[in-house]
Structure formats: C-alpha cells, structure tokens
Amino acid sequence: MHLVYPAVLSALLFCTGLYGVLARRNAILVLMSVELMLNAVNLNLVAFDVWLSKAARETLHSGQALTLFTITIAAAEIGIGLAIVLAVYRNRGTSDIDRLRDAAEGPDDDPDSGHDSDAAATARAAEKAEATA
Amino acid sequence: MTLAAAQHGFLSPTGVEIAFLLVGLATFGAALVTVTTRQLVHAALWLVVTLGGLAVEYLLLTAEFIAWVQVLIYVGSVVVLLLFGLMLTRAPIGRSPDADSGNRWAALAVAVASAAALVWVVVDAFRTTWIDLDGAAAGTTKVTGESLFQNWVLPFEALSVLLLAALVGAIVLSRKAKADAATAAQAREPRGEQAAEEGAR
DSSP, rough: TTHHHHHHHHHHHHHOOOHHHHHOOBBHHHHHHHHHHHHHHHHHHHHHHHHHHSSSSSOOOOHHHHHHHHHHHHHHHHHHHHHHHHHHHHSOOBTTTOOOOTTSSSSSTTTOOSSSHHHHHHHHHHHHHHHHH | OOOOOOOOOOOSSOOOHHHHHHHHHHHHHHHHHHHOOOOOOHHHHHHHHHHHHHHHHHHHHOOOOHHHHIIIIIIIHHHHHHHHHHHHTTTOSOOOOTBBBHHHHHHHHHHHHHHHHHHHHHHHHSOOOOOOOOOTTTTOOHHOOOOHHHHHHHHHHHHHHHHHHHHHHHHHHHHHHHHHTTEEEEEEEOOHHHHHHHHHH
C-alpha cells in the first residue's frame, strides 16, 4: 500500500480536529475535536510502524506501543476533562468556553457584564471563599 | 523512484488500497460532520463512525490488536463518557445555533492552511514509499504483546500509575463540587442546581 494514503488521511483528520478545537464553543465538542486530533496521530504511528517493521531490520514496534500508550492517555484525559467540565458547569451553569473569561486580561476586562453578571459575581465570590477556606 | 514505479503501479491499485481509500473517505466525511453539525448529540454519534472507520483502517494496515483496542476503548467508553457529559451539562437535543463561535472563519482559514501545508509536505516526502503488507502481519496480538512486554515494560507500568492518578483525580474533582454544593447553593443558578442534583444521583 502506498504510504501516502494513511499519511494524508491522518493529516486531514488532524486539521479537521484543529478546526473543531478552534471553532467550537461547547467544551465537550472541543474535547471531541481533541480526540480526533489524537486519533490522527495514532493512525500516523500505526502506518509508519507497519512500514518500518518491514523496511527496517530491527524495530521495537515503537509505533504500536506508543499508539497503545496514546489511547490510554487519551482515556485518562477525557475522564479528567469531563470532570473539569462538569465542575465548571456546576459552578457557572454553562459549559460555553467563550463565557469562561475570568482569567482574561485587557482593557475590556468584563465582557459579559450584560448577562448573568450577578450569578458570575456571586460564583466568583464563592470561589474566593473556597480558596481562602 | 524507478524501482518503486516498477514494483508498484499507480494505475493498478490493490484491493487493500481501494478499501483503504473508501473507508478513509467515509472516515473523513464523518469527521467533517462531527466538527460542523449543530446538533450536539449527533456530533458524538458521528464521532463513533469516525473512530470505527479508523479501527477498520488499522485492520487494513494489519494492526489488529490496535484495532480492537480502538473499538473497545474509544467506541466503547470514550464516546459513552462524552454522551454522559453532554447529557449532564444539559445539552439541547435539537439544533443549537450557537454551537460554533464567532471566529469560525479564522479557524477555517487556519485549518485549511495547515491541511494544505501538511498534505503537500507529506505527499512530497513519501511519494515513493510503499508499505509491504504481505507476509506475516505486523501487528498481531502476539507481536504487539511481545514487544510491549519485552521492550516497553517500564512505560507500561508507569502508565498504570498514571491511570490510577487520573481515576483518583476525576473522583476528587467530582466530589469536591458535591461537597461544596451546600455552601455555594445560593450562588448558583437554578439550572446548575438541577445539574448538581442529577450528578449527585
């Protein structure tokens, strides 16, 4: 098989995931796009490992071992990520990453003063209370 | 170049190549729908198609152990976790018009530019390289297990510690919000309160 086929498919899938990460607004959809990017890398690793296991004399099957490790780390990442998203949703009532701008700096410091500013302010106060406690 | 062209013709693709191309087209289309659909649950379901297609591609590349691990972990558990996350954050069932943010066109430009650059570089670099799929399979369970437990034992064990840490971390992250629910109850919107109750159940 031509090596270009899996490599090109992997590049296209990676860029699809890149678009999803940049363009999506829901945090869980961003996590899905991150999964797409990880899978593109996995396809690349498997294809190059299959190529090198025939082309090279001595390989450690590092591509397939690393693919297994990536899958495992992706499973751990998705668990932690979803736990963080759920915690943020419980505190803020939204999983919209465009509205989670507490760490933003700049002249327009409070862009969401129009809507739910009371809830955000009280949530922030509650967080500060937690942090000091 | 001439050797590669003599051994493998561009115009006489093998059956494996044709199958790989067709499954690859389906996978890429499903990935595009995943990142563009406005129905959040449908995005998760198209992600199943994408990951399943990738499992078929692994099978076509004779990496069968990776393929079944992909089916088990990604299709079996990650997508289910994502669906649970969507439902616990009360994602709307129908079309949500604000699924894409305002910088969609900038994101599209970045993605198309990087895709063009990557595809150009990859095609230029591996134009004359061929994978030899004949002979013994490169990724049977025997081969993968031998290499994993002969050469990769230490990373394997370290990974189990990482999984344990992730497990404990996820539990701690989930429990902390529940323990603070009583103190921060007045600070929360009613929607968040209902979600916290659902999470507690």
